[in-house]
Amino acid sequence: MRKSKLFLLFLSVMSLTLILACSSETxxxxxxxxVEVMIERPSTLKxxxxxxxxxCGVNDNLTxxxxxxxxxxxxxxxxxxxxxxxxxxxGDASKVxxxxxxxxxxxxxxxxxxxxxxxxxxxWTASRDRDLANDFTATTFYDGxxxxxxxxxxxxxxxxxxxxxxxxxxxxTTELNLDDRFMSAGLKYTPLTFETNDPxxxxxxxxxxxGWTTDKSGLASKRAExxxxxxxxxxxxxxxxxLSKEPLGPLxxxxxxxxxxxxxxxxxxxxxxxxxxxTSSNVAAMAASPKDPGMAxxxxxxxxxxxxxDFQFGVDPTFIQHAxxxxxxxxxxxxxxxxxxxxxxxxSLNALWTDGGLVYAPPFR
Amino acid sequence: MLDKKLKxxxxxxxxxxxxxxxxxxxxxxLFFVINNLLGFISNSEWAVVTxxxxxxxxxxxxxxxxxxxxxxxWISSFLIFSSLKSFISPSKKELTFxxxxxxxxxxxxxxxxxxxxxxxxxxISSFSYLLTKYxxxxxxxxxxxxxxxxxxxxxxxxVFCLLLIADGPKPTLWGGFLxxxxxxxxxxxxxxxxxxxxALGRASSLPAIKIVCTVYIETIRGAPLVAWLLLxxxxxxxxxxxxxxxxxxxVVVRAMIILSAFTSAYTAEVIRGxxxxxxxxxxxxxxxxxxxxxxxxxxxxxxxAIRVVIPALISTFIGVFKDTSLVFILALTDLLxxxxxxxxxxxxxxxxxxxxxxxxxxxxxxxxxxxxNLSSRVEKSMGIGTR
Numbered sequence: 010m011r012k013s014k015l016f017l018l019f020l021s022v023m024s025l026t027l028i029l030a031c032s033s034e035t036x037x038x039x040x041x042x043x044v045e046v047m048i049e050r051p052s053t054l055k056x057x058x059x060x061x062x063x064x065c066g067v068n069d070n071l072t073x074x075x076x077x078x079x080x081x082x083x084x085x086x087x088x089x090x091x092x093x094x095x096x097x098x099x100g101d102a103s104k105v106x107x108x109x110x111x112x113x114x115x116x117x118x119x120x121x122x123x124x125x126x127x128x129x130x131x132x133w134t135a136s137r138d139r140d141l142a143n144d145f146t147a148t149t150f151y152d153g154x155x156x157x158x159x160x161x162x163x164x165x166x167x168x169x170x171x172x173x174x175x176x177x178x179x180x181x182t183t184e185l186n187l188d189d190r191f192m193s194a195g196l197k198y199t200p201l202t203f204e205t206n207d208p209x210x211x212x213x214x215x216x217x218x219x220g221w222t223t224d225k226s227g228l229a230s231k232r233a234e235x236x237x238x239x240x241x242x243x244x245x246x247x248x249x250x251x252l253s254k255e256p257l258g259p260l261x262x263x264x265x266x267x268x269x270x271x272x273x274x275x276x277x278x279x280x281x282x283x284x285x286x287x288t289s290s291n292v293a294a295m296a297a298s299p300k301d302p303g304m305a306x307x308x309x310x311x312x313x314x315x316x317x318x319d320f321q322f323g324v325d326p327t328f329i330q331h332a333x334x335x336x337x338x339x340x341x342x343x344x345x346x347x348x349x350x351x352x353x354x355x356x357s358l359n360a361l362w363t364d365g366g367l368v369y370a371p372p373f374r
Numbered sequence: 375m376l377d378k379k380l381k382x383x384x385x386x387x388x389x390x391x392x393x394x395x396x397x398x399x400x401x402x403x404l405f406f407v408i409n410n411l412l413g414f415i416s417n418s419e420w421a422v423v424t425x426x427x428x429x430x431x432x433x434x435x436x437x438x439x440x441x442x443x444x445x446x447x448w449i450s451s452f453l454i455f456s457s458l459k460s461f462i463s464p465s466k467k468e469l470t471f472x473x474x475x476x477x478x479x480x481x482x483x484x485x486x487x488x489x490x491x492x493x494x495x496x497x498i499s500s501f502s503y504l505l506t507k508y509x510x511x512x513x514x515x516x517x518x519x520x521x522x523x524x525x526x527x528x529x530x531x532x533v534f535c536l537l538l539i540a541d542g543p544k545p546t547l548w549g550g551f552l553x554x555x556x557x558x559x560x561x562x563x564x565x566x567x568x569x570x571x572x573a574l575g576r577a578s579s580l581p582a583i584k585i586v587c588t589v590y591i592e593t594i595r596g597a598p599l600v601a602w603l604l605l606x607x608x609x610x611x612x613x614x615x616x617x618x619x620x621x622x623x624x625v626v627v628r629a630m631i632i633l634s635a636f637t638s639a640y641t642a643e644v645i646r647g648x649x650x651x652x653x654x655x656x657x658x659x660x661x662x663x664x665x666x667x668x669x670x671x672x673x674x675x676x677x678x679a680i681r682v683v684i685p686a687l688i689s690t691f692i693g694v695f696k697d698t699s700l701v702f703i704l705a706l707t708d709l710l711x712x713x714x715x716x717x718x719x720x721x722x723x724x725x726x727x728x729x730x731x732x733x734x735x736x737x738x739x740x741x742x743x744x745x746x747n748l749s750s751r752v753e754k755s756m757g758i759g760t761r
Contacts (some may be wrong), residue, residue, distance in 0.1 A: 070715035207727030
């Protein structure tokens, strides 16, 4: 009896050792399998076309960029890009399924395939590009982190803010940048973190914090609508310094070049449209008689009886035309959603490159 | 009568020095609270709520699908108000209270375009209450009660039919208060019977069943609901087979599965507490009558066990109802999430979170208070605490 038990124990130990020894080999096999799956995985473009709708991950509570309106529809700068991509693929901007995501779940949602495209004011950073299963396409909005303080506080620069309490949103790059800036300047400060903007604003109004840091686009709109009961817009100043670069743009999954290309060239197409003076109202006329060969290539129409230049993106050659029809060119989208918030475009990074900004599209050729 | 009241007032204020101090302090505090509350209500701008009534109630459901929500409301108001008379028969005080709450709800949620439908709702409510009152002394009432119970049981399937027939909106578009109610009803409706089975299984003497049930309960209870919800969102589809599109089921269904599983684990433990409170003599008596296991469990053990745990059960259900607000993680727009996002909708709503969230809190409070009142009613009618 005893002996047989000992034998069993010996057997189990042996088998366990064997399994452990083999595991490195199985790991290699697993990696190979993963690579195979990656190669075999159909392009998101095909999945989207087969499904008939585009699943777009968006923000539902960032004024100007993505909000849920009272009628139950989504609206904003980022939302218009979802519409533009849908219009480019289907010729119909309404074929979007919006998936409102929290900041912390957005990358998981994209990686797991719950959404096709993530346009949720996401900052392009090196670690996000490397770690997470996503690729950043072209930047749609150049933001930067700023600091807003009360005018009567006497703060002129970040260096003045020794010992200050700063209100900041939790789990964002903003929080990290804030820490970087104060640490490198050797300044002590107390961060006061919040999940959403509204309690943060309440705390700021009660002067529980001396500074409010977030993207400058957000600060501008919050300042413009600062309630008169708490001092109104004039009681606040946004410090000139930009704490960090925050380029925002759409994301697709890693290794998904066909879909990536479509999204990226829709973004470029809308920029080129502004440069060429094509708007949502004149796009039909321009397509009927393009002014020059470049415009004809952009709109996917023949120039004076020539051939249509199809870039073989896997969508209709007139895809940029559909996108412009649906949401207008870059300037129109900006005018519609961001100008009302007090974000002046002239002189900012988001002006066209011809006006000294960074908004630039590679040639359609 | 008046004399008694005067005496009470006299006692509270000048019975002893301590009483006087306490009473005066409470009255002053109450005055400040009410004063500030009224000040808040009258000074706030409620546009953030009134503009978003539809979002708060039914979420992202498109306008042309509104009729589904209205028909659900009408059926449930008929059910609620006839059952109110038939099963609960509230006192005058309670009726006034209910009337007040209904009036506040109407005040918050009536729009110019919906006023007609709101009047229909009110008419259905009062009509069904009066009808039940009228027939309550006639023999029809028994059949009517049976009909009501039947309707209650099939209410959730009926609601699903109404939401899905004739090419209804995608479940991900369900939202607001409606979504919380649907999720909670499904979670309780599936979780309670399941929990009953798991409780019996855990108390069973068969080791295989006992171990399975124990492992299930402890696994589900061992992780936070948020973790389970995230798991359902990102991992569950990978485990489900591909046929019938099972791996592509809607997140709403996934949320329902997780919430039901969660409810069942918690109710199982509550019911197990009740099972353990039953004196051994009861079971021995049943055995000596030669009752089989099924009869013994269903007519001797369970009725006694559940009677004991009704307060704990209802508090679990209230917890489940409030937990449904966690589905915002799954990209669903439930009532609380609507309350959180609407202040960001438009610059003119900035800083109006308190207004939005207080309405949300009020809605959650109504359901919770209704459930807890129901539980105390059931307790009284069963004589818990007196027998």
